[in-house]
Amino acid sequence: MELAKLDPAAWDNCHFGNLIGNSLPMQDVYKLIKKVAKTDTPVLIRGEVGTGKELVARSIHKLSKRQKAHFVTLNCTALTEDLLESELFGYTAGALKQDPSGAKKGILEAANHGTIFIEGIENISINLQNKILRFLQTGEFYKLGSKTSTKADVRLLVATNGNLLHKVKQGTFRPELFYRLNVISISVPPLRDRKDDISLLARHFLVKVNKKLGKKVIGISEEAMDALIRADWPGNVRELKNVIERAVILTEGRKIELSDLPRNIRNLAKGATGWPYTQGMSLKEAIYNYEEKLILQAMKESHWVQARAAKVLGLKRSTLNEMIKRHNLSSKVKNAGKYV
Numbered sequence: 001m002e003l004a005k006l007d008p009a010a011w012d013n014c015h016f017g018n019l020i021g022n023s024l025p026m027q028d029v030y031k032l033i034k035k036v037a038k039t040d041t042p043v044l045i046r047g048e049v050g051t052g053k054e055l056v057a058r059s060i061h062k063l064s065k066r067q068k069a070h071f072v073t074l075n076c077t078a079l080t081e082d083l084l085e086s087e088l089f090g091y092t093a094g095a096l097k098q099d100p101s102g103a104k105k106g107i108l109e110a111a112n113h114g115t116i117f118i119e120g121i122e123n124i125s126i127n128l129q130n131k132i133l134r135f136l137q138t139g140e141f142y143k144l145g146s147k148t149s150t151k152a153d154v155r156l157l158v159a160t161n162g163n164l165l166h167k168v169k170q171g172t173f174r175p176e177l178f179y180r181l182n183v184i185s186i187s188v189p190p191l192r193d194r195k196d197d198i199s200l201l202a203r204h205f206l207v208k209v210n211k212k213l214g215k216k217v218i219g220i221s222e223e224a225m226d227a228l229i230r231a232d233w234p235g236n237v238r239e240l241k242n243v244i245e246r247a248v249i250l251t252e253g254r255k256i257e258l259s260d261l262p263r264n265i266r267n268l269a270k271g272a273t274g275w276p277y278t279q280g281m282s283l284k285e286a287i288y289n290y291e292e293k294l295i296l297q298a299m300k301e302s303h304w305v306q307a308r309a310a311k312v313l314g315l316k317r318s319t320l321n322e323m324i325k326r327h328n329l330s331s332k333v334k335n336a337g338k339y340v
């Protein structure tokens with residue numbers, strides 16, 4: 001597949017700001033982004049890792065009346081509890097052990113009139129949940145070490161890839177905060193549920209990676225694209241981006257070929273090695289082999305006594321005997337039996 005040059009009108013339908021994709025599930029996401037951008041309520045952005053939750057948050061910010069102010073991110077999986085709190089709320093001189101004489105503004109203050117994007121909200125402690133809840137209710141917060149409150153006008157966008165409702169039921173996430181954050185939620189679909197977007201995304205990353213690495217890889221072979229579309233993408237768009245970058249580095253030609261893809265994806269190509277679960281065999285062959293394996297296993301565990309193995313497998317002894325003959329296992333079974 002050559003890297004088709006899309007005309008500008010066609011390109012308009014394939015992306016929404018920096019978000020690439022025109023599959024139906026993504027179009028629903030774009031519609032929601034447009035709607036929520038007009039409001040000031042918090043938004044809960046759900047989705048597996050690498051689905052583009054941060055890009056969704058950035059789009060909301062860019063379309064909102066806060067677009068000229070800052071967009072600041074806070075990743076709750078990367079920082080310890082103390083650091084998270086000081087990053088978010090800031091601290092007064094002497095309040096932080098690591099910085100005894102300094103004072104610092106938190107991102108709530110730094111992003112005043114703007115948007116804060118909190119990633120991995122499911123990881124924060126009840127203590128911090130309480131403080132965020134208080135901020136949402138009053139628009140005020142306390143810096144570490146301060147007895148007077150500070151005001152900030154900030155919109156909260158929050159991402160989670162965990163099951164927050166489960167945490168609420170478990171008692172590790174405050175229901176009041178959950179309901180406040182969950183007034184509007186956007187679910188970003190995993191890549192395997194929008195396979196229509198894969199070729200568009202792959203070509204988009206190819207152009208970007210070429211630029212970044214100064215390479216001139218102009219396309220993706222049909223077999224390689226076919227395998228990319230068949231893949232399951234547990235790491236979603238981020239994983240696809242990495243696979244394209246790796247392929248551009250590895251390829252010796254002008255096109256990404258099947259051999260430039262990681263083995264697990266390469267194995268999915270049509271006609272290459274067949275479907276991985278049947279290891280290239282037809283379903284009939286695969287079932288036949290599996291049957292043989294189970295018979296041998298049952299026989300071994302029954303110390304090669306056919307009557308016992310038949311019972312384990314829920315078969316009549318005569319049926320098992322027929323199967324053993326059909327699989328040409330008679331001598332194998334007899335010989336193994338000798339050594340029990």
Ligand SMILES: Nc1ncnc2c1ncn2[C@@H]1O[C@H](COP(=O)(O)OP(=O)(O)O)[C@@H](O)[C@H]1O
Nearest residue numbers: 018019020021049050051052053054055237238
């Ligand atoms: N729809 C998309 N279009 C273009 N790039 C995307 C898309 N979704 C994700 N990406 C890219 O994939 C990577 C992961 O996206 P990110 O927003 O950090 O995912 P998440 O926050 O859900 O883990 C980033 O490099 C991002 O630019």
Ligand SMILES: [Mg+2]
Nearest residue numbers: 050053054119
């Ligand atoms: Mg991210």
